[in-house]
Amino acid sequence: MEYDFLQKIEAAESPVFSYSICTLTTRIEEYREMVDSFIRAGFGREDCEFLYIDNSAQNHSDAYTGINRFLARAKGEYIIVCHQDILIDKDTRNDLENKLSELQQLDQRWAICGNAGAAGPNHIVYHISYPDNVFKDKGKFPLKVTALDENFLVIKKSAMLATSADLSGFHLYATDLCLHAEIRGFSSWVIAFNLTHKSYGNADHTFEQSRRQLIKKYNHAFRNRWIQTPSAVFLLSGAKLRWFYANPLALFAVRMWNGIKKRL
Known part of the structure; x- marks a missing residue:
């Protein structure tokens, strides 16, 4: 028998892109404004891919399903999952790469990081700007955390993270990813990467539903x-x-x- 159909997988295959920048969109013009800010900050089209799911006309995907699609499809060494209402107008790609290099030296098993999160009860940290030159900075970075804010996430492709198949909605998916990272032997961090987030978040009526779902799931998962x-x-x-x-x-x-x- 001929065995030319067999495919050998190398121990470490090189990523196609440096970054995969992934966004769920509801307002295409705002999303394009975000993309323009990434490009101006040094995330060029030659080594970055921009992936999006268009929810502008109707909801094709919630965050948990959509992020899993991004994580499976992305071909970048680092996968950035971010809101459409951010602007990379403070720090640049060089700044991010310096922070990631620092984090790699500190902890080679980091899997996900962002610009805001929490290290425990009443220990919320952030390094982020808002409109009208409002800059909020609290914490000593880089800092290992148990949960992250969803506005801007950087995920190592090699960590092979995923969101839970039995959760849904548009809230707390970063917390879900942090829990998955810890279970797999990785860690989560907040880094001092500054950008502008055009909103202060939206904890609408669906947030409490997502919170209850997540608590129920992990209470069961972590049971004796x-x-x-x-x-x-x-x-x-x-x-x-x-x-x-x-x-x-x-x-x-x-x-x-x-x-x-x-x-x-």
């Missing part, structure tokens, strides 16, 4: 549980008392209960 494999059984738990739940007597009780359930 026994794992039975073909060759081993063990407890997964973040609780400090997991030594109690993982002792042989507790395992015996769980096995007995599972046996009873099968006979019910």
Whole structure:
């Protein structure tokens, strides 16, 4: 048999572009204004691709589905997911690359970063401008965080992140990506990259729905549980008392209960 149909994958394939700049759009003119600002800041068409999903006439994709489409399609070393209402009019591409180089030296396992986020309860940080020359800066950067704001995200293509298939809407997808990054062994950061965001965000009535969905999903995902494999059984738990739940007597009780359930 001839085996010329087999395709060998190299250990590390070079990206086609330096950056993939991805945006869900509802106002095409504003999106084009954003693209122009990227190009003026040094993100040239020769090594950057601009991908968008057009939701201007009707909603073709929510953020979770759309970002997964971007992440699968993008061919850049870095994938920028951003709002259409930002302008790269403060810092430039050179500034961003200096910040990414600094971050890479600090933590080679970073997967996603942005210009605003939170490192814990009441520890919100940001480095961002708004119209009328309003500049807001709080935090010591770069700073490892647990959640990011969605206005501007930089994602390593090699981290192979994705949003949850069982979440939907247009809020908290950056938090979802940060949680996925941590599960996969990566980290999330806020860097001091300044741009203009033309709005202060929109926590509309759908935000609370997205919040409830995300909490429900991860409460279930991070629950205490026994794992039975073909060759081993063990407890997964973040609780400090997991030594109690993982002792042989507790395992015996769980096995007995599972046996009873099968006979019910």
